[in-house]
Amino acid sequence: MGRRSEDTKALILAAARERFAADGYDRATIRAIAADAGIDPSMVMRYFGNKERLFAAAAEFDLELPDLMSAPPEDAGAMLVGHFLDRWERDEALLILLRTAVTNDAVAERMRSIFSGQLVPVAAKAGDPATAPARAALAASQILGMALxxxxxxxxxxxxxxxQELIEWLGPVIQRYVAPTP
Incomplete structure (x- = not known):
């Protein structure tokens, strides 16, 4: 793709993020997103194919999980809780995913993919790799439940x-899941 195509794609993604944030997944339409971007709806379809793929691209992000090995092992839970509080409060995309995942299977799969793809490796580094998927899922249940x-x-x-209160309450729970003591 040339420079012009990348600019158009970026314009569509910016409009999609705003529209999904304002209207939610179900009420946002390709036509409305195209109108917001000032382009023809066929261009949205050309670049993304359908609304689910557009949403997946618009909701693509890195959880930016901290390197737990850079801190004392006993601080891992508190470090993750603080990190997630920061992410929820600064990134509307994560909140949009949470709201929409409870009613849309494709969005729920996107959320599962983000959390398992990014949290399991962190748990594997901090403890037994064989139990990392289960520990990461338990940690995610607490983080997502708190956020909801x-x-x-x-x-x-x-x-x-x-x-600080949230970190004090949830930190030990997340610590148990992510970096259990032997």
């Missing part, structure tokens, strides 16, 4: 907690 309750459902006790 704090950022989507807005449960008052979780919303009222400070970042």
């Amino acid at each position: 309750c704090r950022y989507v459902l807005a449960l008052p006790p979780l919303v009222a907690m400070t970042r």
Whole structure:
């Protein structure tokens, strides 16, 4: 693809991110995204094929997980909880995925792919590689549950907690899953 194609693709992705954030997956349409980007809907289809592929591309991101080996092993849980709190609060794409994954199978698969593809290797480095998938899934259940309750459902006790309080409560749980002591 030439420079012009890459610019068009970037324009579509930017419009898609904003539209998915504003309307959610189900209500966002290819026509609306194309209108936001100032292009013909056929161009969106040309580059992405369908709405699911466009969403997958728009929601592509790196969890930017920290290197747990660079910190004391006993700090791994707290480090991950703090990291995820930062990610949820600065990246709308992750929140869009969470909201949409509960009602859309394709989006749920995207979320599974992101978390397993990026969290399992971290767990494998920090503990027994044979149990890493299970430990990563348990850690993800806690992180995703906290995010759902704090950022989507807005449960008052979780919303009222400070970042440090959340780290103090969840850190030991995540520690147990990600970097268990022998």
